[in-house]
Amino acid sequence: MDDRPIGIFDSGVGGLSVCKAIKDAMPDEHIIYFGDTNRFPYGTKAIETVIRYSKEITAYLISKNVKMIVVACNTASAAALDILQKENSIPVIGVIGAGARAACRKTSGNKIGVIATRATVASESYIKAIKEILPDAEVIQQQASVFVSLVEEGWTDDDIVRFAVKKYINNMYAIGVRTLILGCTHFPLLKKAINDVFPELSLIDTGEEIALEVKKILIKKNIENSGTKGKITLYASDITDTIERLKDMFFGSDSNKINKLIIDGDK
Numbered sequence: 001m002d003d004r005p006i007g008i009f010d011s012g013v014g015g016l017s018v019c020k021a022i023k024d025a026m027p028d029e030h031i032i033y034f035g036d037t038n039r040f041p042y043g044t045k046a047i048e049t050v051i052r053y054s055k056e057i058t059a060y061l062i063s064k065n066v067k068m069i070v071v072a073c074n075t076a077s078a079a080a081l082d083i084l085q086k087e088n089s090i091p092v093i094g095v096i097g098a099g100a101r102a103a104c105r106k107t108s109g110n111k112i113g114v115i116a117t118r119a120t121v122a123s124e125s126y127i128k129a130i131k132e133i134l135p136d137a138e139v140i141q142q143q144a145s146v147f148v149s150l151v152e153e154g155w156t157d158d159d160i161v162r163f164a165v166k167k168y169i170n171n172m173y174a175i176g177v178r179t180l181i182l183g184c185t186h187f188p189l190l191k192k193a194i195n196d197v198f199p200e201l202s203l204i205d206t207g208e209e210i211a212l213e214v215k216k217i218l219i220k221k222n223i224e225n226s227g228t229k230g231k232i233t234l235y236a237s238d239i240t241d242t243i244e245r246l247k248d249m250f251f252g253s254d255s256n257k258i259n260k261l262i263i264d265g266d267k
C-alpha cells in the first residue's frame, strides 16, 4: 500500500476530465491536480515555453511527494513528455501514448483521425505514436482550436458546436475516418455533439484510456493505495468561473474548493 498522491497537471480546466476518469477508476487514490489557468492556453504557445511550464509544474508536484505524474494536457505531452520522463525517476505518463494505443487497438481500418490544438498537430506526436504501433496507418490530423473556446464558454450541446463539428470533421469523415482521437483535454465534453453529427464515429477519450494505464502501472509497481477514500486536492493558477463550473460539474458543488497556487515563473 502506498498512500502518496498521484500528480496530474493540465494547462487549465480540461484536465479535470482526466482527473475524474482516474478518480472513477481508482477511488482509493489521493490526487493532486494543478490547472495552469493563468497561463492557459498552451496550444498557441512556443514549444520551449510549454516545456518550461511543464518542468516547473512537475518540480512542484515532485516536491509534494507524488508517486507518479500524469500529463493530462495533450499539448504538454507532445512538447515535454520525453524530457520529463528523462529528468525524473518516478513514472511520468502522457495522454498521447494512451490515446494512440487505444486508437490502434480499436480501429478496424487503417485510417485514424486526430483533432487537437495547433501545437499538438504541429508536433505530429500522435502520428509518430500511432505509426510506431501500426506503421501502415494513415493518420489524418485536424486542428480544432475553436472547440476549446466553445467548451470554455460552456457551449457543449448547441447548434454552434454542431456547426463547428461539421466544419472540422467533415473532410476526414468523407475519406473514411471512423476512429477519431479526441486529442485535447476539452474535447471529451463534446462527445455527444460529435456523435449527434457523426453517429458512426468511434471516439477515443484519452482521459479514460490513461486512467486504465495509470491503474496498470500502480499494480505492476505495487504502489496502489487501498482501504481509504481518496482525497482530491485541486490547485489552479487563477480561479476562474470556468474552472469553478467544471469542478462542480465533475465532482459536485459540495466538493473541495480549488486552491489558488502560483508556481515559480508564473508570477
Ligand code: DGL
Binding pocket: 010, 011, 012, 014, 015, 040, 041, 042, 043, 044, 072, 073, 074, 075, 076, 117, 120, 148, 183, 184, 185, 186
Ligand atoms: N490542455 C490543452 C490540450 O489538451 C487544452 C488546450 C490548450 O491549452 O491550448 O491541448
